[in-house]
Amino acid sequence: MIVGVPKEIKNNESRVGMTPAGVFELIKNDHTVYVQSGAGEKSGFFNQDYQQAGATILDTIGQVYALSDMIVKVKEPIAEEYDLIQKGQIVFTYFHFASSEALTKAMIASKSICIAYETVEDKEGTLPLLTPMSEVAGRMAIQQGAKYLEKPAKGRGVLLGGVPGVAPGRVLVLGAGTVGIQAAKMAAGLGAHVTILDINMKRLRYVNDVMPSHVVTEFSSEFNIRKLIKTHDLIVGGVLLKGAKAPNLITRDMLKEMRPGTVIVDVAVDQGGCVETTKATTHEDPVYIIDDVVHYCVANMPGAVPYTSTVALTNVTLPYVLKLANMGWRSACNLDKSLAKGLNIVDGEVVYEGITEAFNWEPVLA
Numbered sequence: 001m002i003v004g005v006p007k008e009i010k011n012n013e014s015r016v017g018m019t020p021a022g023v024f025e026l027i028k029n030d031h032t033v034y035v036q037s038g039a040g041e042k043s044g045f046f047n048q049d050y051q052q053a054g055a056t057i058l059d060t061i062g063q064v065y066a067l068s069d070m071i072v073k074v075k076e077p078i079a080e081e082y083d084l085i086q087k088g089q090i091v092f093t094y095f096h097f098a099s100s101e102a103l104t105k106a107m108i109a110s111k112s113i114c115i116a117y118e119t120v121e122d123k124e125g126t127l128p129l130l131t132p133m134s135e136v137a138g139r140m141a142i143q144q145g146a147k148y149l150e151k152p153a154k155g156r157g158v159l160l161g162g163v164p165g166v167a168p169g170r171v172l173v174l175g176a177g178t179v180g181i182q183a184a185k186m187a188a189g190l191g192a193h194v195t196i197l198d199i200n201m202k203r204l205r206y207v208n209d210v211m212p213s214h215v216v217t218e219f220s221s222e223f224n225i226r227k228l229i230k231t232h233d234l235i236v237g238g239v240l241l242k243g244a245k246a247p248n249l250i251t252r253d254m255l256k257e258m259r260p261g262t263v264i265v266d267v268a269v270d271q272g273g274c275v276e277t278t279k280a281t282t283h284e285d286p287v288y289i290i291d292d293v294v295h296y297c298v299a300n301m302p303g304a305v306p307y308t309s310t311v312a313l314t315n316v317t318l319p320y321v322l323k324l325a326n327m328g329w330r331s332a333c334n335l336d337k338s339l340a341k342g343l344n345i346v347d348g349e350v351v352y353e354g355i356t357e358a359f360n361w362e363p364v365l366a
Contacts, residue, residue, distance in 0.1 A: 001325040002032045004068025006061045007039040010075045012283035014042035014306035017072040017093070019314045020053040022321070027054030031325045036064045043306040065089075072321055074313065075300060076103055087111040088347070090329050092321065094118055094133075097344055098245045098358035099272040104350070111348040113329050117317065118270075119352060120342035128338070129320070130240075131178050132312035134267075136302040138182025138238060141265040142171070142190065144301075145234040148263045148287060148294050155294055156261030158233045161191030168192050172232035174220065174249055174274060176203035179238030179267045187234075188215050195228055225249055229258050237266040237274040245272040245358045252276045252290075260292035269297045272358075 003026055005017045016039045023033045033055040037047055047057050058064050065071065065084035073093035077085060079102075085091060087110065095116040097104045107114050117129035127134075142160070149155035149169065162168035171187040173180045176198035187194045188211060196211075197220035198204050204217040218224050229235060229250065235258075239246050246268040255277065268274040269281075277290050280299040287296050302309035320339055323332040333340040344352040356362065 001328075002034065002067060002069045003321070003325055004064040004071045005033065005035045005039055005055075006064045006071065006073060006081075007036045008074055008303075009061070009080060010078055010300065013075050013300050013303045015074040015300075015303050015310045015313065016040040016043050016045065016306075017074050017313075018318075018321070019043075019311055020045055020049040020055075022314045022318045023050055023055045024053040025318060025322060026325060029322060029326060032056070034058050034064050034067055036061055040310070043310040045310070070321075070324060072317070074303075074310075076100070077106075079106075082106040082110065085110040085112045088113065090115065090324060092117070092317070092324065092342075094130075094270070095344060096270045097352070097355045099270060101359050104345070104355060104359070107345045108348050108350065112345070113343075113347070114345040115324075115329070115339070115342040116344045116352075117342065119344060119354070120320065120338055122338045129313075129316050129342075132316055133302045133309065134178035134238075134240075135182050136305060136309050136312065137267045138179035138236075139186045140301050140304065141179070141183045141236045141238070141267055142186035142234075144286070144296050144298075145171070145236065145263050145265045146190070148265075148296055149233055149261070151261075153287070153294065154261065154289060155263050156233050156259060158261075160187065160234070168214075169234065170195070170232040171234045171236065172228050173197065173236045173238060174225070175238035175240065175268075176200065176207050176217075177238060177240055179240070180236070181207065183236045183238060183267075184211060184215050188212055192234075195232065197224065197228075220249070222249075226254060226257065229254055229262070233259075233262060235262065235264045237264065237268045237278075239268050239274040240271065241354070246274040248274060248276045250275040250277075255291040255293045258291075258293050261294065262292075263294045263296065265296045267301065269299050273297065 070090035151157035158169040160169040173196040194215040
């Protein structure tokens with residue numbers, strides 16, 4: 001199979017779909033790999049690195065799309081890429097369709113095979129291709145939140161860890177999944193007081209068992225959220241519904257209950273956000289303020305640490321890329337039920353239920 005790795009062109013996206021090590025494995029399996037010139041530079045991987053691994057370097061993104069049977073990316077295609085995608089071409093990337101009807105309609109029109117990293121699901125019900133980026137984003141949420149709590153950034157002027165004689169900052173984490181666990185771990189490491197909410201008691205018991213005593217758990221309900229937002233300095237949104245739009249756990253009216261300078265980091269922004277006032281931002285212009293509450297809603301947070309993120313992503317995507325390349329998408333998905341759950345749009349038809357629910361379309365036929 002011919003596999004193409006284009007340069008990401010989304011605003012401030014510095015990751016690349018595959019490392020030279022990943023390319024080497026594909027070449028070893030007798031596949032051809034085309035990498036767009038400069039695709040990996042911001043992640044620390046240069047043209048010569050890919051050439052030494054066996055890839056062919058192409059000058060333009062158009063050439064990569066035109067010559068490839070499968071495109072391996074990081075972020076969803078943006079408008080400039082829609083017309084480059086060919087009928088029957090496999091596109092393997094993060095799509096997050098539920099947050100963009102325009103993207104969904106464009107991929108339906110392309111009649112390509114859209115396999116979404118974020119809906120590949122293993123036997124345990126976990127999302128192995130989303131996990132490493134959720135780990136990165138969860139940890140980054142605390143780094144960024146701590147920065148924007150500083151007064152020059154219009155935050156409350158609170159140091160999360162406090163100092164002797166001064167109470168530490170308070171962090172509220174919505175969701176005890178991968179993002180929430182990593183955010184809580186980082187915040188606790190800084191010495192902050194952390195409250196983590198979830199509706200899954202099994203997850204809350206796990207958090208209670210593994211976290212230090214200054215990380216406390218509460219059941220997630222509107223009543224509890226309204227109570228806690230009044231006293232917490234940093235709020236991290238880490239809620240995920242597989243392949244579907246995130247629920248709005250914090251509504252616009254709740255902002256007035258927060259103290260001026262409170263910071264919200266909505267990691268769920270890729271799925272529409274779990275805060276009603278969330279709108280996607282970029283690393284170039286990451287924050288905005290509504291009702292004196294600072295919102296950090298960067299839709300590709302791991303793109304700020306591209307070396308770490310690219311290596312972590314290739315570690316988990318490569319086995320699936322090899323299956324797709326070695327067997328073709330039909331055989332690979334027939335044999336690997338985890339990969340089959342990644343199928344979102346096939347030959348112009350939506351085959352993932354969460355997408356139709358997000359847009360109130362007719363349900364997917366069984």
